[in-house]
Amino acid sequence: MAPVKTPPRKAPTEDRLRVVGTSLPKVDAVAKVTGRTKFADDLFLPRMLHCRMLRSTTPHAEIVSIDTQRAEEHPGVVAVLVGSDLPTPYGILPVSQDEHALCIDKVRFIGDPVAAVAAIDEETAFEACELIEVEYAPLDSVVDIADALDGDDPAIHSYGDAHNVHKAIALEFGDVETGLAEADLVQEDLLFYEGSTHLPMEQHAALADYRPDDRLTLWSSSQTPHYVHRALATVLEMAPSRIRVIATPNGGGFGGKSDPFNHEIVVAELSRRTGRPVKICLNREEVFYCHRGRHPTLMWIKTGFKQDGSITGMHFRSFLDGGAYGSYGVASTYYTGALQTVTYPVAAYKFEGLRVFTNKPPCGPKRGHGTPQPRFALEVHIDKAAEKLGLDPARMRLDHLVEPDSVTANYLKIGSMGLGACIEKVVAESGWNDRYGKLPEGKGLGLACGSYISGAGLPIYWNNMPHSGVQLKLDRGGGVTVFCGSTEIGQGSDSVLAYVVAEVLGIDPFEIDIVTADTSLTPVDLGSYSSRVTLMTGNAALQAAERARELLVRSVAEKWDMPGVRVAMADGQVFDVQDPDCTMTFAEAVVLAESKFGTIGTVGSYTPPRSPGRYRGAGVGPSPAYSYSATVAEVSVDVDTGETHVDDVWIAHDIGQAINPVVAIGQVEGSVYMGLGEALMEEMTYRGNRNIVHHHPSMLEYKSPTTHEMCRVHTYLIEDPDPNGPFGAKEVGQGPLLPIPPAIVNGVYDAVGARVDEVPVTPQKVLAALKRRAKQEEPREGPKKAPEFDWPDAIQVPPPWAGGDGRALDERREIGGGGVRT
């Protein structure tokens, strides 16, 4: 078979970088297009059993009894588990250890698992689940945010900051009231962002294989094998050293495979009990019940603007519907208040946020984790303020940009900041200045911006160890193997490792072997979440590769009797920069190094810089670098039906440095797609009147845009290298989603003069707003009222320009580094 054709790379003399910055194929692309990639459900082991889980059919109830006898006696059934078999709780955040692999005393949503069966095949396991009798004592259930806050229903959990309130936060950075008082315009808005789910095309699957010598291997479609490893050790009460977790390539993640999941623990325990491999592949309905998706979020925002558009003070409140368990929810809640300050300077900022428990599948991190909702609110809010101030929305933003290398009111350290270049690019390319506000009825342009972290500054559990580690093995044949705990979910993380190492060692990335996401073989990387992988594994790989390069250079320099600075490496060759005819192959250099130093292996690791924030809650928001995006969306709205179609999106993304531009563009386009779905049609909703059952847990009725709904996308990568990124790289996997929903909503307003303060912008909402307009009423559709809540006193943190040092005024409330992270 002929080798795969790859585009030519830049010549060694053309540029400093030869691999980085070039649009190469991904290293796993051939496996993926030929069907060779083994996803979790593609694995089959001899003697393998199949698992099905019996799930609650009631949203909130005490479990009175579970009778599994008939299931156990069913032919073909090998083992049955119930909650009491796995009594130890777990959860992704140390502060929310509120899940059990199988419910013990009560169920908290329809789909909460109560029992599990291992049988010779899936059909037998399905039949056996039907034979398990569960008696429930129903409890009143909690439907939504308002229902949770009215205090009438029984508590879903026995912990939290108030009755059915998981977390309540109040932080104030400077005197917001004074800021508002100094404003020329005080704009106040109430907006809602509906919940949505990741809908990876691959349904979650896991395969466990326990051996009689007390060793367990779990293969799973997980974005975070390290956290699964920890949860398994805790719940199974096994030494971590006896557990090996291998994350198979994820068939899409988007945050939905970032928690340790009950089915992973269940198949591990079933394998331990039966001594046989046990596999589970969730059906699509069950994937909806895993969820951990976008929190439905109600937001109230009040901002003071000067006539020139500068912000004198901002007060932001968010109410998150968390579903039945904690998941990442505490972090999600902080994130809804964290990044309002990183785009336009906010002189004084107050954030109050809360997350309630409801009897629905748990919400968690979906692409943009907790930030698309407030970004939507802020960008629509600014669009309205610009109109009232008589300012062009693009100009207003351009005139007030956060400075690079600055610290925000809430102590986020900004490095490179390319938002201005992004705005200028999309304004120019979309013809904004000539077309905004001037298109015919039904056609509109909307502009919005966004920013996202390139990795969280703190790990999920407190420790002082690196966030990412890389080991490099050099073979005397010239082979290089990279070992890293990072997880390939389609974003190209395996490729990033190869490109970075290839760049440093001057070799072909397609000659590098990549071993990732295996807790026994690879050093810890925290996982594929928070847009951390390119920056963190990239830096770790860079360090490991530079250390390897140093060993090679020293060996070659000794051989050639010249200073090391004269030794260069490129295109699989090592050469003397002063005499390009003096060369040897990379493999010959490795032989020299191995002869001199012994077996060649190096390590690299990465720990993010410390953030200046020292108040409780300062752990969420800091990042080594922030990406920025600006978007103009052109929309068509049918005034007869209210249907909105997005025609074009111009998006510029400040990526620092693209490691691989074509892969980066793919991330931008995918983010636009997902933002488009959330803006127009995707909804994770429930029938409140019918037992809080999910509206439509199916591929057919959960409306993921098809080819027909996707818009044209014009992508511009803005490259302004960030000192903290490998070769200057920042994230691109999540940030480009953020400006899409507000740009579309602002475009709808430009098209038809209707304000929909809520996503998704469904045709019925647009039509409702248009009808109000026709009746000379306020042409708005959206939430009407924020619930009452007795907010705690805000932690007062003076901003840097008010003499603050990152600590709260009340020292007693300060906890070093902040108590909550990710």
Next chain:
Amino acid sequence: MMRLPQFRFQVPATVEEAIAQKREAPPDAAYVAGGTDLYPNMKRRHQEPSVVIALHAIDELRRIVRGADGVVSIGATATLTEVATHPDVQVGYPALAETMHLISTPILQNMGTIGGNVLLDTRCNYYDQNYEWRKSIDFCMKKDGEVCWVAPQSPRCWAVQSADSVPLLVAMGATVDLVGPDGERSIPIEGLYHDDGILYLSKQQDELLTRIHLPHPNGWRSSYRKVRRRGAFDFPVLGVGAWAELDADGVVQGARIVLGGVASSPVVVESAAQSLVGSSLSAEVIDEAAELAWKTGRPLDNTDFTLYWRKEMIRPTVRCALEDLASRR
């Protein structure tokens, strides 16, 4: 993985054999052609036939035939793709060919059959769900339960007619052949449907739908408009089939307007059709017909979108269908 329940599988070679096998089989036996409606339903345990009688081997059932008089009849197991791409259908019945392409997806069109679409099970948000989901609402009247959750006080099931071909074929005045143990009968396709979500067909259990006869292609025109969330996959939340005979001056001599997706059977809007007769298809005439159709259609909360919006869509969608009629040959 969602899997099929077990069933006995039979493959008759002729229509006669199929009828005989069905008569001998238990009452829950099911015919299958494309399988794109039955098999998902079986996987969700809506139907668990003990016997499945597959029709793929009966060649005559798949044929699309143009008679000497120019009239086309379509075998029930012709795939949607075969109907859409057949030259006689494309030339004589362009709206029907176009409608085939509006059903689900291009891939499904290669499997699903016209007969399967004509006989498509009625659909509902409370019914088209997995077994486990339905268990958590104590099931519904259509399968395993007592109550219609769309209208809990109602004695009947309100599952909704959801086949795209049906409003158009009813508007066109197609007829269907049904073959049973007692022989063959031909009925207007409109007579095939009952306004009941469970007993939505007048076809007897042992009868086999064999052919769909289209009217002579000359002297009339037809159109179909579909409302759905996405450009593929989705069933109609509203479908409008329209048919009209126009004289040389463009004056409507006869018309039919049929709504799909608003009731358990296709809804023939007599008043709207009558309002067209004697007039040309001007904007005002079309608006009036659309208004009359709007008054007739009463969607319930059983599909995607809110029922209020679906009701509001009747006017613009009927208007589009009639404008399309006006613009055709």
Next chain:
Amino acid sequence: MAPSDNAIEAGANISLELRVNGELHAVSVPVHKTLLEVLREDIGLTGTKHGCELGECGTCTVLVDGQPVLSCLALPAVLEGHDVTTVEGLESADGLHPLQQTFVELGAAQCGYCTPGFVLAAKALLEKNSQPSRTEIETALGGNLCRCTGYLKIYEAVELAAARMRGEPAEPTREMLYGAG
């Protein structure tokens, strides 16, 4: 399964010779097993993926006699004598199929899970239409969902492969690889 054969009882196995990617596979499987299940579990061709098993996503698409079909809703019992093509059947001794090659070059496979279905649906399109417009590609691929790419790199890959299959020396444009502007 031919019509003259006896009926297969519920739960009983049916012996079949399935021609997959040009090779005959003799299998004995329960008659209610779908083509998807038999390909993956009995023949070992796990390149065919699944996302719903109800015909609602297009992930499990394979070709039968060159036409894309949903393997989750197809019974092997009716496919004897037909040609089944899965993603594993696309590459040859000469290397990757042009569509596979362009998916590789343009990053049209991100997570790769929907990719086999897209590549096969696109192959069927290009066999009918060697120079499809963007709209024709959108329509032909309307039955395949992808959550990663937003479809755009897939369109470009199909167009590029189509050009090469027509014999044109087509290469990715700078905009495809490096962005607009």
